Amino acid sequence: MTYLSLAGLSQTEGAADIVVGCVVGPSISDAFPPSERARAVPGEAYTLLFGVTNPSSRGSLRISGPDIDDAPVIDPRYLDTAHDRAAFRAALAHARLVGASAELDGWRDEELLPGGDAMSDTEADAFIARAAITHHHPVGTLRMGSEDHAPVTPDLRLRGLEGVHVVDASVIPSITAGPVHAAVLAIAESFADTYPA
Ligand SMILES: Cc1cc2nc3c(=O)[nH]c(=O)nc-3n(C[C@H](O)[C@H](O)[C@H](O)COP(=O)(O)OP(=O)(O)OC[C@H]3O[C@@H](n4cnc5c(N)ncnc54)[C@H](O)[C@@H]3O)c2cc1C
Structure with a gap:
């Protein structure tokens, strides 16, 4: 995992804004099921993880009834604020920058997700909303x-x-x-x- 500042990649002072990491496995989830190109086989693809370190969106946790067995109502409200959506877009852009770097030429065939070239903010937001998961x-x-x-x-x-x-x-x-x-x-x-x- 690398923690980065949006003030510049060489910035080492102050709080980090985004995080980019890498796992040697394809990204398989409910949102991205296995395919011919991305099979659920470790080592056949790598995934660049990207995230926001200080999200400003705030969720809620409420009781749903008087009994101890009443399930809590959890609403994480991910990506609720413009700050978080913008920082997430920047994190995605940085992850794609790393993924497309010359140093990885020998490891990379093609970018499967999100794939394609430049993305509009709307396209990036839609991909992020599909890809974002909790960091637990x-x-x-x-x-x-x-x-x-x-x-x-x-x-x-x-x-x-x-x-x-x-x-x-x-x-x-x-x-x-x-x-x-x-x-x-x-x-x-x-x-x-x-x-x-
Ligand atoms: C999948 C996953 C990956 C994570 N990876 C990382 C990571 O890489 N690095 C990192 O820093 N953090 C990670 N975290 C977050 C970290 O594990 C939690 O933030 C941390 O464990 C929270 O500590 P806690 O003591 O508050 O709760 P917990 O660790 O959840 O402890 C709660 C304890 O209470 C017990 N308990 C619950 N109900 C009862 C009951 N009724 N009676 C008695 N005991 C009960 C549970 O069994 C548990 O042992 C991860 C979390 C998850 C879920």
């Missing part, structure tokens, strides 16, 4: 904060219920730019230091 980093469903309406205090106490602490990804107030596991470990370590057994 949900956070903030029980976010910590110093405001009274934040459900968890900065020292991880659940407001309104004595003796309960929350120590997991749900307390992270906003999504981390990179994979979230390290942040979860840091929260757990700091909790263990504060409240030794």
Whole structure:
């Protein structure tokens, strides 16, 4: 995975905007079923992954009824903001730049997805809406904060219920730019230091 700034590929200061990665396998999913050219065989194709590190779209998680078995209503609202759609288009453009680079000439036959040449913003948005999947980093469903309406205090106490602490990804107030596991470990370590057994 390479984290990049939209201010320029050589920019190494500040927060990253997009991420581009590579896996040595074809992209097979519900949206992109196997085909004659892209069979579900590892090593027969490579896939450039691309994403947005700091999405501004915000989803919601709601209860659907009073019983514990009532399924939650989850609406991720991916690609909801113009910021995210523009950053995603830039990430796609960077992935295609890498994919078409001379260094990969010996590895590449042709680009299967999205395929073709230049794309309009509308075409890119349509491809991204089809291709985008979750990065499995949900956070903030029980976010910590110093405001009274934040459900968890900065020292991880659940407001309104004595003796309960929350120590997991749900307390992270906003999504981390990179994979979230390290942040979860840091929260757990700091909790263990504060409240030794
Ligand atoms: C497919 C996938 C790939 C990922 N890849 C990466 C990665 O490469 N790098 C990275 O940094 N992050 C990755 N993540 C994200 C990372 O795994 C999570 O953000 C992180 O594990 C969240 O930690 P957590 O402690 O909040 O929750 P979890 O790790 O989900 O822990 C919750 C625990 O609670 C237990 N539990 C649930 N209900 C009950 C119950 N009723 N009673 C008792 N126990 C219960 C569960 O069994 C589980 O052990 C990935 C996530 C997924 C799903």
